[in-house]
Amino acid sequence: MSNFSLYQHELLTNHYHPKVNAYYFKQWDFHHMDFHAHKEVEIMYVINGQCVVEAEQETIQMKKGDVILLDANVPHRLLVEEGSPCRMLNIEFTFVSKVGSFPSIKELTDHSVSLNRFLVLKRPYVVFKDPDEIYHSLKTLVLELDNERSIQDPMVYLLFSQLLIQLSRMIINKDENEQYDLSQQSNVYVKQAVDYLHQNYDRDIQIKDVAIAVSLHSGYLHRIFKQQMKCTILDYLTRLRIQKAKMLLKETEIPVIEITHYVGVNSRQYFSMLFKKYTGQTPNEYRKLAKKSIQKMNY
Structure with missing residues (x-):
């Protein structure tokens, strides 16, 4: 796959697995990152503190429990001011052709309406507040990756699938709540x-x-x-x-x-x-x- 976007049409027509390229816990005490873009899709989770993410000419204030999902090739940067440390959990991933019997992204969408709807949104980034579901899934996934650093075993695929479905549900629910002005x-x-x-x-x-x-x-x-x-x-x-x-x-x-x-x-x-x-x-x-x-x- 030449385009690693989360909204690449190939994900819904061919069989791909996610591949985690980087993941880390990091406390920033002071940091002004330059604008940059990369081929990986990125999830940034604020565990404690506060920071600013700038993306698509918008300034996004983030604090504990906030999550931002950035699509591939979206210019962005992180700003953490001195005296206001920010501890984060980040994960970056792309997609590779399916290997083995574990369901591909396409096959997951056949059984998850929210994931199917999510993968056609085509948004450069999405920000939302996590009720702790995403953090626990992210943390468990990262710990599993540490245990199996040399291979992508079935447990990694299982945890990543769970994470994608949880993300899609939260984002779709957030969209519906914002889109419709109902009591x-x-x-x-x-x-x-x-x-x-x-x-x-x-x-x-x-x-x-x-x-x-x-x-x-x-x-x-x-x-x-x-x-x-x-x-x-x-x-x-x-x-x-x-x-x-x-x-x-x-x-x-x-x-x-x-x-x-x-x-x-x-x-x-x-x-x-x-x-x-x-x-x-x-x-x-x-x-x-x-x-x-x-x-x-x-x-």
């Missing part, structure tokens, strides 16, 4: 509606059923759901069903007619029409291609 209670209702859909997608669901479950008028729920999620309840439900169907087609031998009922669609013909509309393939075509892909990777 806190509205967010709660939408979350309850989403949870209900995830728990009941295998049933025949109508909007009124979701509204009853969250104790709202169906018209109001429809409006706030669409404002926040940028799709209707039924569209979200359909996408969810397609996602579950793809997993079952790829990972199991369950007949298509049974998968139709597993995901809450009563008609195989209608299910096939929906599946092709959202994926460009019939269920059988998708299963055959998925099986061929798995067979090739196993050789």
